[in-house]
Each structure stands twice: as structure tokens, then as C-alpha cells.
Amino acid sequence: MTAGMPFYVSPEQLMKDRADFARKGIARGRSVVVLGYDHGIAFVAENPSRSLHKIGEIYDRIAFAAVGKYNEFENLRVAGVRYADLRGYSYDRSDVTARGLANAYAQTLGTVFTQESKPYEVEIVVAEVGQDSEADQIYRLTYDGSVADERGLVAMGGASDQIEERLTEQWRPGLTLAQALQLAVAGLAHDPSGGPDRNLGADSLEVAVLDRTRSRRTFRRINGDILGSLLSDEDPTDDVPPVDHDSPRQAASNPQTQRHGDEPTPDAD
Numbered sequence: 001m002t003a004g005m006p007f008y009v010s011p012e013q014l015m016k017d018r019a020d021f022a023r024k025g026i027a028r029g030r031s032v033v034v035l036g037y038d039h040g041i042a043f044v045a046e047n048p049s050r051s052l053h054k055i056g057e058i059y060d061r062i063a064f065a066a067v068g069k070y071n072e073f074e075n076l077r078v079a080g081v082r083y084a085d086l087r088g089y090s091y092d093r094s095d096v097t098a099r100g101l102a103n104a105y106a107q108t109l110g111t112v113f114t115q116e117s118k119p120y121e122v123e124i125v126v127a128e129v130g131q132d133s134e135a136d137q138i139y140r141l142t143y144d145g146s147v148a149d150e151r152g153l154v155a156m157g158g159a160s161d162q163i164e165e166r167l168t169e170q171w172r173p174g175l176t177l178a179q180a181l182q183l184a185v186a187g188l189a190h191d192p193s194g195g196p197d198r199n200l201g202a203d204s205l206e207v208a209v210l211d212r213t214r215s216r217r218t219f220r221r222i223n224g225d226i227l228g229s230l231l232s233d234e235d236p237t238d239d240v241p242p243v244d245h246d247s248p249r250q251a252a253s254n255p256q257t258q259r260h261g262d263e264p265t266p267d268a269d
Contacts, residue, residue, distance in 0.1 A: 022143035025121030035153035037180035057219035067157030068122035098128030110145025129210035159192035
């Protein structure tokens, strides 16, 4: 007789179970650190893959970083690019902001958390570089759509609380890029159980920056020899070489560079 009775779970228990499920999924992922430096915002992720990115460009001065299930946060990244592209085309490029994108993401994550059978196992950061460090914006969004306006730095995934606590003790405004990256890597390499720190080389990291000194597209990936030099204590390199414009391939393949009468500009060389 009990087979036909409806199964009841209180709303409080249902939300708690969903939150616990999402947190466990996020904690299994490798961590990501986002922190400010003197010329912009740096993104550092423990990610040995060269094709499955945790960090990506959204718009001219906006980037995205995530931890959790790749297919879920990749869908969010693509949706963010489409949102930014449509808004910038329909109105003006200046109308595309990290705050507006964070609000859109918050609505999506909150709806999925409350209405779908399974929440997204993701945690994301949307960051926008300003004209100076005071104008930088970093928004952290959790699986349930909660938004936090972070200042200076944020860590996600894995042992994020311990990493963020360690970084907060040493981070300060005005760090060079090399100092910021070395600090972020030291935090990612820290063993929360008290063991010796791991050795994270350039080949096990995904690194990108929003560089405010660039004229339009501020997003730039850093890898190879340049990343190795920035992470080396014995190398005097403290920033990436300047790039005045996009390559022909970047300009031709990105519709963001082809609006309001702008045409792709070939490299001088």
C-alpha cells in the first residue's frame, strides 16, 4: 500500500542535499587563483591540459575562470561570450560589463539550483580590468547563484580556503606580474594536510592576464619560455613583453575587432 504514496522531502533538506552535492563536486577539482597585479589581473590554474581550458576571454576587458565539471562551466563560458557579443553589438561596447555578466550568470545558476534535478557543480569568477587597480572588478559566483564582490584576490576549488588564507597574508597591491604569479603558484602548491609543498612547473599551469596596458583586447595567455622566466627566481623578467595589436589571425577570427568600422590590421612585420 505504501508503493503508491508520494515521496516527500522538505525544501530545507532538498536544498541542503543539493548544496552538499555541488560542494563535493567542486572540491574534487584542481584550484584556480585570480589576483590583481600592478598592470592588471592574473589568472593561474593548476591545469596540465593544453586544450581543456579553465580560463577564457569573454570580451575586450573581461575574462572568465572556473572550477568543477568542465562541460557545465564551458557551457556557461560560451553563453557569456554570446551575451557579451550581442549586447556590445546591439548597444555599445562600453555596455558590456563584468557586473552585468555576473548578474546574468547568477540568474542562470540560481534557476538551475532551485528548479533542476541536479545543480551545476561549478564555481566561477568573472573579472574586468579597469583603467587603474581601483577600478578592477572581480566577482565570484557559486553553484547556487550567490555573487560576491572580491577585492584583490580569490581562490576556488580544492583547498580554496587554505590557499586564500595563505595568499591574503602575503598579497599586496602593486605586485609585479612575476611576484603575483610566484605567489599564486606557491599557494596552489601548498599541501593543506601539512606535507611538503608540491613542485608546480610551467607545464602543469594555465596562466592568463587581463593587461590594462593593451589598447583593446586586454586578455593574453602566458605560457612557454615567458611563463618559465616569470616563475624563475633567478630570472629578472617581471612582466610580459608588450604587444601593441592583435595578430591577423586573431583579428580576422574575432568579431569583437570588426565593429563600428574597425577592420583587421595586419602586423607590421
